[in-house]
Amino acid sequence: MTLADIAYSVGEIVVLTFIGGSAFYFVKGTLRSSSESCRLAGGVQAVVVNKPRVGRWAAWLGVEAAIEDGMRETRGVDDPLNVAVAWGAANALFSVHRGSRAAVREGLKGAVYGGAVWFVVSGLDAFMESRKVS
Numbered sequence: 093m094t095l096a097d098i099a100y101s102v103g104e105i106v107v108l109t110f111i112g113g114s115a116f117y118f119v120k121g122t123l124r125s126s127s128e129s130c131r132l133a134g135g136v137q138a139v140v141v142n143k144p145r146v147g148r149w150a151a152w153l154g155v156e157a158a159i160e161d162g163m164r165e166t167r168g169v170d171d172p173l174n175v176a177v178a179w180g181a182a183n184a185l186f187s188v189h190r191g192s193r194a195a196v197r198e199g200l201k202g203a204v205y206g207g208a209v210w211f212v213v214s215g216l217d218a219f220m221e222s223r224k225v226s
Contacts (some may be wrong), residue, residue: 105150
């Protein structure tokens with residue numbers, strides 16, 4: 093995997109996050125916070141209002157994907173350590189503006205969450221594989 097492949101992967105994740113996040117907030121805005129006659133305007137307003145939130149998610153996922161892909165390329169293995177370190181580093185980078193203690197705390201929390209998510213996804217994948225009918 094070259095640097096161009098990593099950049100392409102990160103770009104895909106960022107774009108998909110923007111599309112998914114905007115669609116989510118549009119539907120949420122049309123269904124929940126709009127009167128019957130203003131549904132379209134409510135959906136558009138919800139997307140505009142939540143633009144910073146979607147942008148932060150896209151940036152966080154892009155940083156996480158770049159770190160994880162770089163570690164996978166450097167180490168040559170795909171294991172929970174890559175995910176845990178990537179989540180921890182992304183959380184620490186996005187929390188450094190609150191100080192070093194907050195960055196360390198958030199980095200450790202991110203590493204724990206990343207490892208837990210990896211194990212849950214791996215467990216679900218193994219479960220689904222065992223349930224396949226041949």
